[in-house]
Amino acid sequence: MEISEFQRILKNRYLEKDRLMGELFMLSVLTEEVGELAKAIRYKNSDRIAEELGDVVFVAFCISNLFGIDMERCLRSRYVNRSFEEISKNWKDVSWKNHKNTNKK
Numbered sequence: 001m002e003i004s005e006f007q008r009i010l011k012n013r014y015l016e017k018d019r020l021m022g023e024l025f026m027l028s029v030l031t032e033e034v035g036e037l038a039k040a041i042r043y044k045n046s047d048r049i050a051e052e053l054g055d056v057v058f059v060a061f062c063i064s065n066l067f068g069i070d071m072e073r074c075l076r077s078r079y080v081n082r083s084f085e086e087i088s089k090n091w092k093d094v095s096w097k098n099h100k101n102t103n104k105k
């Protein structure tokens with residue numbers, strides 16, 4: 001399934017209801033799902049991690065539909081068409097960056 005097809009399916013099924021609930025409610029649902037993902041990762045429960053990742057992506061796509069955002073275009077421009085260095089330039093506290101800096105001394 002293509003990203004655009006996934007987004008279109010969600011739009012057709014849920015956008016009307018998501019509009020009634022509103023973006024702030026949807027944001028609270030996304031936050032709740034991220035919390036559930038954190039718990040699954042903390043307990044290293046692979047099945048739950050997969051389930052919660054799906055929930056996070058689902059709600060993120062529902063929110064994108066509320067704002068009329070083309071997620072395929074967004075993901076391509078932010079993560080496919082940019083280098084790893086561009087994407088990670090603001091990640092100051094990543095351990096491999098610290099390790100890299102340590103080796104330079």
Ligand SMILES: [Mg+2]
Binds near residue numbers: 033036051052055
């Ligand atoms: Mg969940």
